[in-house]
Amino acid sequence: MIENLSLFQLVVFLFASGALLGLFSRNSRFTRILTFVPTMIGSFFTVIFSVSVILEKPFQLMVPNLLPFINFEIKVDGIAAFFLLLISIVSFAVSLYSIGYSKEYEAKKRTSVFGFLFNIFILSMILVVASNNSFFFLIFWELMSLTSFFLVIYDHDKEENVKSGLTYLVMTHFGTAFIFASFLLGYIQTGSFSFDAFRNSSSSFPILTKNLIFLFAFIGFGTKAGIVPLHIWLPQAHPSAPSNVSALMSAVMIKIGIYGIVRTVFDLSGFGLSPEYSWWGLLMIAIGSVSAIIGVLYAVIEHDIKRALAFSSIENIGIILVGFGLSVVFASFNLTTLSALALIASMYHTMNHSVFKGLLFMGAGSVVYATHTRNMEHLGGLIKKMPWTALLFLIGTISIVGLPPFNGFISEWLTMQALLSSYQIPSIILQISIAFASLPFALTIGVAAATFVKLFGISFLSRPRSETIAKIKEVPRSMIAGMSILAAACVLLGVLPFLGISVITSAFHISSQPINPFDTIILQNNFGKSFANLSMPVVIIMLLSIAIAIFGFIKVIGGKTKKTTFSTWDCGFGNLNERMEYTGTSLSQPIRVVFKTLFRSHTQIQREFFGDHKYILRTLKVESFTKNIFEEKLYLPIMSSSIFIFDKIRKIQTGKINAYLLYIMITIVLLLLFVRLSHNV
């Protein structure tokens, strides 16, 4: 076994060399190979590294005084290794996919710059998770934000992309400011930038400080994770970025926000504390369920594939937060077992979301690669042209909707069980409010199914809605291989849940016993009876044997019958064409009507008549709009008021030297006064 230290150095070296090779290869034929193959090898070694950390012992590295007074510290414990594992698995698959995908950009743009940014982006995510010092954490955090910003605006010829890049840049720095504040509070208490110092003395922090640190960290990291109402950047930035980058951003970068929240709660020993910290968990449950329902409702009316997936990321972050919040609430009432259950549920969903959202964004990327459109109203019939992409996308779809026997079902099942277990909390108010929080949670799951029926059904099935579809062909093999890795993970994590659960239990030190992957999940109630059981291997065997039995039954009793292919039934009118099909917008119309208070949808109908005839139409134009109430009611007022304030502030910038000298003098006088006064006290 290689030492963890050399493994870690190797990983950093590989990503750096991928970045540099990309930069120096100057758009030669080998650029794609030279940039993405080191990334793949680096990711592969990161997988080995994180698994060995989870199984063995934490990894630590310190370079004293790299900058004056600040030590460069790296520490990878179980929690960090768990997130490293997610990053590395997804980036392995995505870089394999990128070898084919970046062909798209080869003709038009500098792929070398892309390769550089891509490698640095993944490396910075790894280093953020590995940092053990708030100073370096912020440096890598910023590096991650900036590289991803440049990747978002990589297609900068489209003005829309630059705009969404800017929204992203502003929002991410809004978040960083809060993270900064939270670290500063820790620094004030301990006089050190090291996370170790925070951890060791966090139990002696005053309650108010602890609460503030948590709140600031939650806002800061929550912005990165995309919680409502700070989610505004997510549905803009993710669709604008090239699809391999959106896969990375949605599958792993927003998970770093979750990592930050988890890390803060653990470091502040939010677990096993008194009930006064239960509001942390309640806040997360509340924000989580709001994010879930808002995210999914915007996803279902969306007709841009990548935007719909981005909104669905908000939804899944919400589900993760509900699970994690429950875990904190349980822990604050000393219900250790239930807390572990909820923690496993939320981390399982984190892992699942990385896997299937990576897969789905890559699938959407393949669609864009082949058809050059993200609008599902122009797609259709892709399943015949791109059978592999369609199959893999379908696996991702079934997983994300949470249907057995794939992985999404396991984590949603666990989260539901955690919600049901809330009856053990000794507080009626909490019991009832958590029970009611399961209402948006369940609604989310229902609407998510609708969202993905629409997404898959409209883009991949039925008749092509535009002529370009006739000419497209399946994407290159490397892209399919990249997607297959994550699709295999979806199936594996669904069929053998204990593979995932044992990774989580050993990473979070819940239990160190090795678990047989074929075990049954057993939850017990207060009377020692089984509350719920789930054994996916048995379910799979049942499904298969019933499938074989019914197939045999039908074939034996029914005998041989003929299958005739004929056109779809057209009520005898003939000539069904693609304009008569249901569109994505009409498919989601009932849901849009039911939730019209949220969407503020309105329809404009313009009629033009033949002369004076009131009944004979010459043209009819129907337009339907939905409004984004968050942009309209929350962000626009903030933006316009800040523009107003800055306009006023601008007045002091006269451009005259003597005025500026006056300002400087006033400042100095005020500072001197301040120093004098503060010394007196």
Add this chain to the structure above:
Amino acid sequence: MYSMVEILVGIIQGLVIILLSPLITGIMRKTKARTQKRMGASVLQPYYDILKLIKKDEVISDQSSWIFRICPWVNFVALATAAFFIPLFLMYSPFGLAGDLLLVIGLFALARFFTMLASLDVASSFGGLGSSREMMYSALLEPALFLTIFIVALTYGGTNLSTLVTAVSGATLLPHPQLIFAAIAMFVLVLGETGRLPFDNPSTHLELTMVHEAMILEYSGKSLALIEWSQAIKLLILLVLVVNIFVPWGISSSITIPALGIGFVSLFAKISILAIFIAYFESSIAKWRLFRIPDLVAVAIASSMIGIILYYIK
């Protein structure tokens, strides 16, 4: 762990649900016909239909893909598998070790998901129409369903169906007031999940009223047989759940021939009464306008919320 005999009885329970389901559908159709002053077909007609259909040739749309072809199989396999988790005349099912009520709901959702996809696959407007309405129904029914499960699971200590039914059968007549509210919600859910009036009219082929029938319009032959059969299984599973969760008396607690016999007879009687009641209820109301349905679902949700509050504040 369970003995071989228990596992055998468990398998028989699942098979009974699968084999008995067309009969229940037949009883409901007969009741509807009689309340409408028609003679109606024999109660065995659904069996004849299925047997006839699996011998017939199929016509498949030229627009469709393999999704359309595997959908009936997925439907049947998912719903038939769900049948094995349900305690029928014995108060537990050995398969309860492998899955619970949430898994059964998940299998329902799997079947529905594929039906919605298949209906979009054939590129007709009918399919889209059915799928779009079904999307709304399923999205709205999901929270009502989960909250109802919440009440039942809390009252009886589990989503494991064996634990649940065992706990229910030990209880006295309507022991908990919250269950009345759960039962109201559950009744609405059964109507919605199985596409009965006022949600959907299973015996019509008119585009204004179709939901489920619109989705399966393109199916014929063996595929149609599978879909019809799996719908019957789903209906029976839901009726059994209602009966065994809310009125379980008579269910057998041990594997002896007389006990199982009483269990089976009482179950069959209760199921038939419930089926006849639903069919009669269907005959006495009209299909509701699509956008009035959310009100009905809201009643179910509100009812189950009241149930939860009642459970906690006792």
